Amino acid sequence: MIIPCIDLQGGKAVQLVRGRRRVLAVDDVLGLLERFRRYSIVHVIDLDAAMGRGRNDRWVRALCQRAPGRLRVGGGIRTVARAERVLRWGADKIIVSSAAFHRGRINHSFLRRLVARVGRRRILLALDAENGQLVVRGWRRRYALRPEELMPELERYCSEFLCTCVEREGRLGGTNLAWFRSLRRATRLPITAAGGIRSRAEVAALARLKMKAAVGMALYLDQLD
Numbered sequence: 001m002i003i004p005c006i007d008l009q010g011g012k013a014v015q016l017v018r019g020r021r022r023v024l025a026v027d028d029v030l031g032l033l034e035r036f037r038r039y040s041i042v043h044v045i046d047l048d049a050a051m052g053r054g055r056n057d058r059w060v061r062a063l064c065q066r067a068p069g070r071l072r073v074g075g076g077i078r079t080v081a082r083a084e085r086v087l088r089w090g091a092d093k094i095i096v097s098s099a100a101f102h103r104g105r106i107n108h109s110f111l112r113r114l115v116a117r118v119g120r121r122r123i124l125l126a127l128d129a130e131n132g133q134l135v136v137r138g139w140r141r142r143y144a145l146r147p148e149e150l151m152p153e154l155e156r157y158c159s160e161f162l163c164t165c166v167e168r169e170g171r172l173g174g175t176n177l178a179w180f181r182s183l184r185r186a187t188r189l190p191i192t193a194a195g196g197i198r199s200r201a202e203v204a205a206l207a208r209l210k211m212k213a214a215v216g217m218a219l220y221l222d223q224l225d
Helices: 029-035 057-066 080-089 108-118 147-157 177-186 200-208
Strands: 002-009 012-017 021-026 042-046 071-074 093-096 123-126 133-136 160-164 191-194 211-215
Touching (some): 002 029, 002 057, 021 029, 029 057, 042 057, 057 080, 071 123, 080 093, 147 160, 147 177, 160 177, 200 211
Parallel strands (some): 002 042, 002 211, 042 071, 093 123, 123 160
């Protein structure tokens, strides 16, 4: 399954290379949702909120209202109250990353509260890695932790994982299938793979691993052959 990505920054839908350099911006955010109407799931990530530089609530709320039950929303969801608010807007699931960790350790206290309030089914934990190591806070902070080692302990707090190969993100150079195979061995929960996916062959290879494929740049540039 292919999941299109709508990444929000400064009121636009953008595509970045490795989460840093902007190479594409789309003003018509709602138009993108219409373009992706044939996909059953869409990811919406508020990059400004993830980096602590403001929020794109107007667009997140509008997108949720246009496609209730289809969107998975992440970026800056660091409190239980924020998670509940986004779900009330109509998101199917919330994507949590930075708040799941504190000082290089799993933030069990926060995750237990979150599960108690919204339930495991509504939670997708993002374990994004650059060269194998976990990165959070808009991929600006690195921890000496490896996603495949964290997954067994985190399974109790989510219904699935989103894992991004950050060093491949936005480059259209292909993803790291070997890394995703190692993640598949670490958990039985569903995994959505992201980062550099550029071809139907890669989507098929991920499907054989029982993984969904979150795709950004290749869809925006119509290069998903």
